[in-house]
Amino acid sequence: MTTPHNPSAEDSLIARYFKPLATDPGAFGLVDDAAILSSSGDDIVVTTDAVVEGVHYLATDPPDTIARKALRVNLSDLAAKGAAPAGFVLTLALRSKEDAWLRPFADALGEDARSFGCPLLGGDTVSTPGPQMISITAFGRVPKGRMVGRTGAKPGDRILVTGTIGDAALGLDVLTGGAAATALTSDPAAREALISRYRIPQPRNVLAQAVRDHATAAMDVSDGLAGDLTKLCAASGVSATLNVASVPLSPAAAGLVARNAICVETLLAGGDDYEVLCTVPQAQSDALMEAGRAVGLAVTAIGTIVAGYERPRFLDGQGQELALKRLSYSHF
């Protein structure tokens, strides 16, 4: 149980580390119990994602990367929904309030809040005797009725994905001494690149408006491309064929696959990609890919939505179906 203590400890902590992040007038400088998202013509998109020490990040991860990951997994949801970031609230469950951890955490969170235009609106800091946990609820704005859902995919739509798939799963594999660590013993640059993809997601908010303009359905890839596509299809009442050979891979991932050092399941079911997966009518897929090129982001066609309710089929380069033993990464 708790002990009565310095009554202003939580307030001091908030004032010291987090008030500088509360730049939006609706945050009231964090002196109120509540914040305001001002009335506008827009719908407010709400998303919430938590990260837990030892589950979603490693206890040895640097605090600045933990902060960025906690915010960016939420920004990634907003990007996939076609929403412009509007702000976030933060729940921070801490074992202690050490400056050596909080200072780089708050600084990095502030940098990301600024660069993504997503100011801190409020939050709650609580003590916990257990693992640290950061829960963020983020808000975005879309014109009324224009959020991109999961339910609109239609037979004939092309399946597009941003960036590259599987790098974060390989980064975790490197950090935990798995097959990728062994295979990349002599390639520190590749190891670092993969670790960085695990620790610091690159949410695709630059593409949010184009997703809103063109996609019939979208979600971010957080639990593995194969499983997330399966969820999107189920929500839309459709099926899909996915060409595994078309799935975009980084040079490091492609090299590991070519050497048979890792299996393709690791990439397709690995999770933590935080890329946008979306379905787009054939006639508009070029426009979305062009929008990606305009901002320096690869957008790749990897398959097609088909009618039916069965699980998506994953085809190899010869058109043969691959039997994936698992589709997703689950923390339960």
Add this chain to the structure above:
Amino acid sequence: MTTPHNPSAEDSLIARYFKPLATDPGAFGLVDDAAILSSSGDDIVVTTDAVVEGVHYLATDPPDTIARKALRVNLSDLAAKGAAPAGFVLTLALRSKEDAWLRPFADALGEDARSFGCPLLGGDTVSTPGPQMISITAFGRVPKGRMVGRTGAKPGDRILVTGTIGDAALGLDVLTGGAAATALTSDPAAREALISRYRIPQPRNVLAQAVRDHATAAMDVSDGLAGDLTKLCAASGVSATLNVASVPLSPAAAGLVARNAICVETLLAGGDDYEVLCTVPQAQSDALMEAGRAVGLAVTAIGTIVAGYERPRFLDGQGQELALKRLSYSHF
């Protein structure tokens, strides 16, 4: 670290326990990554509060009361801001997903969501090896620019508080075998009443509109009346005199004070009251008290806002200043 597992475990858990709570169309039946708060002329009030096992509730507390407390501490913030509940998102960090715990938890959460008109919009369930934690971000609506803040208290305003103060702190004292437990050995009814106040807050949402109509500043009393009044005064740039003898007490609390079984500090600094503390111009204080009477809720004048920046003064029945050793309950 995690182990790859049944990919649909989290989805099954959500579908089984929480989908029935997602009655708002903006929740999309919890099949999307995000929810929608529809555009309206109103400002959206956002508040977030987390409860941690062993910190904000006891590991032995029944799951239904934990659910109610987690939601109600947030509803209490909305009430104090003058906002009508609009919905909430839930982050649930669980050690396990046992039906014996989740079923009563979800059922009670659903009952409160219905009775307070605050539907579940979305959430995230994560596994944790540590204590359970429930973080809720709740949303309310107020007419544009009408949220009741902390900064508007003016010298001459009366200080009003709803309900009774100190019962929850005494309830915790009973549960943890403190002085109140000893003093109430032969009074099981009083013990139960106090424990209930600790476990199940009674947020004053029925009074939200009257608070919005009359209060210059308001907050809910969560960390102790003395400390929370001090925070409100600091935010408003004013001071206050509080008449301790006027602070409304339940019969159980009043009896313990009369017998000198507990000291008044336990009541004033104890926390977990979840009553509304507000400041109201003299001319409107009767109207707010009348609004309370109309809904069967005591609203009591306990002091006056005065000019100055010093800490509020706490006066006994003879007008002598009490020196409180502590003002708040802190979890740090």
